[in-house]
Amino acid sequence: MKHIHFLIGLILVIFMAGCQGTAVRVDSLKVEMQENPQGVSTSTPRFSWQITSVKPDLRQEAYQIQVAGSEQDLEKGNNLLWDSGIVADAESILIPYTGETLSPREVYYWRVKVTTNQGETAWSKINHWSMALPDIAGWQAKWIGENALSNPGETDKGNTRLAARYLRKPFDSKQKVKRAVLYISGQGAYQAYINGKRVSDDVLAPTVSWYPEKVYYNVYDVTSLIQRDSNLLGVKLGNGRYFGMRESPTQVFGLPRLLAQLEIEYSDGSTDVIVSDESWKVTSRGPIIANNEFDGEEYDARMELPGWDKISYDDTTWKQVDIMSAPGGTLTAQPNPNIRVQEELTPVAITKLTDGKFILDMGQNMVGWIKINRLNGKKDQPVTMRFAEMLNPDGTLYMANLRSAKVTDIYTPSKDGDFSWEPSFVFHGFRFVEISGLDYQPELSDFTGRVIYDQMETTGQFETSDETINQIFKNAYWGIRGNYRGMPTDCPQRDERQGWLGDRATGCFGEAFVFDNALLYSKWLQDIEDSQSPEGSISVVSPRYWTIFNDDVTWPAAYFYGAKMLWLQFGDTEPVKRHYPSMKRYLERIQQVSMQDYILTKDTYGDWCMPPESQELIHSKDPSRKTAGAVLSTTVYYSLLNLMTEFAQLTGNTKDIAGYQELASKIKEAYNARFFNTDSALYDNNTVTANILSLRLGLVPEGYEQKVFDNIVRKTEVDFNGHVSTGVLGIQHLMRGLTEQGNVDLAYRIVTNRTYPSWGYMIENGATTIWELWNGDTADPAMNSANHVMLLGDLLIWFYEDLAGIKNHPESTAYKKLLMEPKFPEGLSHVKASYKSVYGEIKSEWKKENGTFHWNITIPGNSSAIIRLPKELNVSTPTGKGIRNVTETENSIEIELGSGNYHLTGI
């Protein structure tokens, strides 16, 4: 763009879509960031809403929230528990409740009304939420299960093996039910039924946790499932992470167990409580004879228990349940939504192998499982499915990178004829499925790929004129959602699947443009705190199913960066407040054990997964490519001190600030004395990572920035021929770093490369997700997943902030105010992006076409934007509604826009 001189005439078009009247509306009502949530545990739930108008420049000036115990009361304004009154405030997200004390279990109704610069809204529709049980006093239920390994082959050693438990409890409902609520936790995972119907579509519930500290339970309104007189509550219990997949290093906490409390309120005001206790029956001799997240599920239809989940079933052969010990952690209402089936795929091809097996191709590396819609089985002849991400050259499954994970689902028919089936307690990461045990060629429609991840909205779309970028975005999209399972995991396929911190340190920001991941990440930060050692060490895998206290810095940084992301992206300051003390403890611990002469010495993983010198290696052995651990630890620790300064300000811990700043400046001085070569303006051995971390994290002495940057560019262009040379650490800063110092063209070259090493090279080699290694096609399979997201670094942030110009203004959080300053790399002619922020959907689409420039922008209600374009474009001064201000500086023109739709044209 800088090469083309546009004369931009700015035409403002306000799309008066459906231009009936001038009504201002308030909608998208949320409590604790969810619509009508059940089981809220905070005593001060926070309210959010969005406002819209057909006219531009909509601003909230005041709001009024009302809360009552019933819809009728709220409508009439009677017995209000909270009437905020008219509060003169522009804020429309996360406003905390300050009314009368809320009671556990109760349902509350709320509405909001807003005064804007365009007039008042009507009262919003009425939404509701329910409160959780009181922590301990609320529970009368006991943990129950079957406290034995009672089937052949079962073991809690090595590769664990255990059948699912089936539990049942008949109960009567004497009257007409007004409200029935099920509070339930089944560890590791449960599926609950009332009278044969699932209580929800959630799968693999509840969310994972560090059980010795925290145990989550779910809350479901089951009123409609209860029938008059006799009822049956049935629960299937799987192993999940509680009865872990491996005895070591993954932990086995104990045998599965259930806690359930069904509270019924009748129309006459009387109540009943059905709880898990010794009156329940259990069997582990059901059809799910094994379920293990790494190894798969085995289903023996000959052992089916037809009707076990209905009242009429005869359970005389079942045992009385055992009372089990509590897992230990605090019982807490789950704050984040559970996993669900979020999409379905039909396979694209079936091939027959010479040995009679079939290979299904899903056309996409996905995470979930295969649902068999209809297959013709033979009695006693198992149908076996194995899962893999890639194929060998001979068309068989490539299983070498799965390590000890057996990834095998088996269904054994009880009779000849059609059957359908899907597993209950496992998932796989796969594109290809090998099917054996069939005597005929099945059809594509016999199978459905069920794609699973945490229930959340897709918030971002992104498309450009460049096909490589588009496919990278698509691969990222599949990779990110494929690795959300109550925690962000490293990978979904091999015998690992852990919440590795380092993989998400910066990635979490980019992900937050594409997915509404706020509740997932705030829950994961709690897992990190729950996994912290008494000394303050952070486990680089959290929840610490693998306990690894390295006392290094680069992986634990995700704890701090994640909290900052939630604040910046969603406006949620709670995580910073909640975790401030434990973050501080960690920083102190690191000073004690790792800091020598103001250099942080401990580091475990280096610049993990940088491209090695030879393509079959996993890690480079060449010292000139490796960045010193102390460089990584020290620069990142320095960034944490600066973050803590911001956090201290936010949380009122201002007395800590001087200490952080003093330490930071000593570290900067020591670091530069030790690693900075002032003559050549390079750090240590001059890796791109060493230089870019120093530059972006603010350690470069004033005046040397350009020279350090020049070294980065030279190294990238000359030594690596315009390719990436960094691993997981450097890549967190590379794209933004190159761009903010003025070389967006080099960033663009890196992202559009199709040769090694690059994201495009992965695509060139058939990737439909992002690889763990730049050389994932040639490296040792010992650590080579085809579905990791850590190498995305800051790429998605760059897509949104720099290519689309969707960026927070430095003074703003949650995009209340944007600074839209798209960059125009040579060769890119079109970018179309959208992001559903907490205030509403932001859109940016620009196009360069035959010498003209077009930019469509949408700014949601109650937010605003400053757009900044280079002066050389000769932008003419715009006028019109929604334009708040125009400023010209020496090099740029800045236009301040209120909410609305705008079309800019340059000629």
Ligand code: RAM
């Ligand atoms: C691998 C994981 C993860 C990484 C660690 C250090 O085993 O897959 O991606 O964070 O190592």
